[in-house]
Amino acid sequence: xxxxxxxxxxxxxxxxxxxxxxxxxxxxxxxxxxxxxxxxxxxxxxxxxxxxxxxxxxxxxxxxxxxxxxxxxxxxxxxxxxx
Amino acid sequence: xxxxxxxxxxxxxxxxxxxxxxxxxxxxxxxxxxxxxxxxxxxxxxxxxxxxxxxxxxxxxxxxxxxxxxxxxxxxxxxxxxxxxxxxxxxxxxxxxxxxxxxxxxxxxxxxxxxxxxxxxxxxxxxxxxxxxxxxxxxxxxxxxxxxxxxxxxxxxxxxxxxxxxxxxxxxxxxxxxxxxxxxxxxxxxxxxxx
Numbered sequence: 688x689x690x691x692x693x694x695x696x697x698x699x700x701x702x703x704x705x706x707x708x709x710x711x712x713x714x715x716x717x718x719x720x721x722x723x724x725x726x727x728x729x730x731x732x733x734x735x736x737x738x739x740x741x742x743x744x745x746x747x748x749x750x751x752x753x754x755x756x757x758x759x760x761x762x763x764x765x766x767x768x769x770x
Numbered sequence: 771x772x773x774x775x776x777x778x779x780x781x782x783x784x785x786x787x788x789x790x791x792x793x794x795x796x797x798x799x800x801x802x803x804x805x806x807x808x809x810x811x812x813x814x815x816x817x818x819x820x821x822x823x824x825x826x827x828x829x830x831x832x833x834x835x836x837x838x839x840x841x842x843x844x845x846x847x848x849x850x851x852x853x854x855x856x857x858x859x860x861x862x863x864x865x866x867x868x869x870x871x872x873x874x875x876x877x878x879x880x881x882x883x884x885x886x887x888x889x890x891x892x893x894x895x896x897x898x899x900x901x902x903x904x905x906x907x908x909x910x911x912x913x914x915x916x917x918x919x920x921x922x923x924x925x926x927x928x929x930x931x932x933x934x935x936x937x938x939x940x941x942x943x944x945x946x947x948x949x950x951x952x953x954x955x956x957x958x959x960x961x962x963x964x965x
Contacts, residue, residue: 692889695899725903732803732907739796746792767882 691721700727720770773923779959780952782831782924783915787952794949797915804908805839806944811901813941814843815867816908818854819874823909825855826878829916831926838930838937866895870905877909 691697700706705727712719726733744755763770776785787794805816817840824832833855841848853861858871869892876883884906892902927933940948 692884692886693899693902696903699899725907729900729903729907731807732800732904735796735800735803739793739800742792742796766880 688718688721691724696728697721697724700724701730703727703730705730722770771923772925773921776922776924777956778925782835782926783919784948784952785924786918786922787949788956791949791953794952798945798948800911801915802945804904804911805836806940809901809904810898811870811904812843814840815870816904817843818851818863818867819871819905819908820912821851822854822858822871823874823878823912824916826875827913827916827920829920831919831924832912832916834926834930834933835936838933839940842934842937842941864895866892866897869895870897870901873902873905874909877906878913881906881910 700709703726705723709719709723709727726737744759745752748755750758772785774789777788778785780788787798805820806813809816817836821833821837821840824836837848837851837855841851844850850861850863854863854871858868861868869888873884873888873892876885876888889902892905897905
């Protein structure tokens with residue numbers, strides 16, 4: 688994988704579930720999405736993003752989870768963000 | 771007029787927070803971490819980044835409300851906020867903040883516009899990885915808040931004084947209180963109607 692813009696972010700994971708995931712993937716030599724490094728670097732901020740995502744994607748609502756993921760995937764496609 | 775039925779006395783994102791309290795809470799908590807809680811970037815600098823991105827996105831409510839909060843942190847210097855929005859390169863701010871605003875402006879155009887040179891330039895002017903990280907996250911988050919506010923065509927007050935009043939409250943107590951304040955205010959006005 689290519690190094691990230693910010694080594695200070697990539698190499699300073701804080702105790703968090705994403706740090707554990709990164710370690711596991713690195714141990715097995717598998718690729719993983721680098722957004723995990725963002726979540727591992729600054730959990731005080733990104734935990735709120737995770738809870739927001741959980742609520743808007745899976746919380747109670749009239750749109751099915753599949754429909755919501757389709758909206759997210761369509762928007763990410765338009766933003767040229769393959770992940 | 772808003773695209774959906776919202777409580778009509780609440781402006782901008784506050785109406786949306788009232789409409790959907792479950793998503794309001796993490797959105798306000800994210801804003802509080804990014805803009806209000808202690809950081810090596812001052813509250814004024816972070817509010818200026820949020821204001822600048824909101825002005826690029828042409829979001830009247832967000833650029834006016836966060837511009838007022840930035841001015842509050844700058845002892846009422848509304849001219850500086852205006853200068854940053856118009857042409858930050860000639861504004862009397864640090865070179866480091868100019869480099870961070872350049873990155874924020876690129877994020878607003880699209881994440882992939884940020885280049886290695888932009889990052890190196892910010893580093894050379896003293897920005898830490900944490901500061902660059904937070905700048906990108908503030909810019910990205912405000913693109914979301916801006917689209918949220920305008921995508922539902924929320925109403926925004928025109929009187930600058932109302933933004934100054936709100937700014938003083940937010941500058942003092944931060945963003946975490948907003949959802950509970952809105953609900954409390956709503957209960958109080960509902961009580962007033964029935965009694």
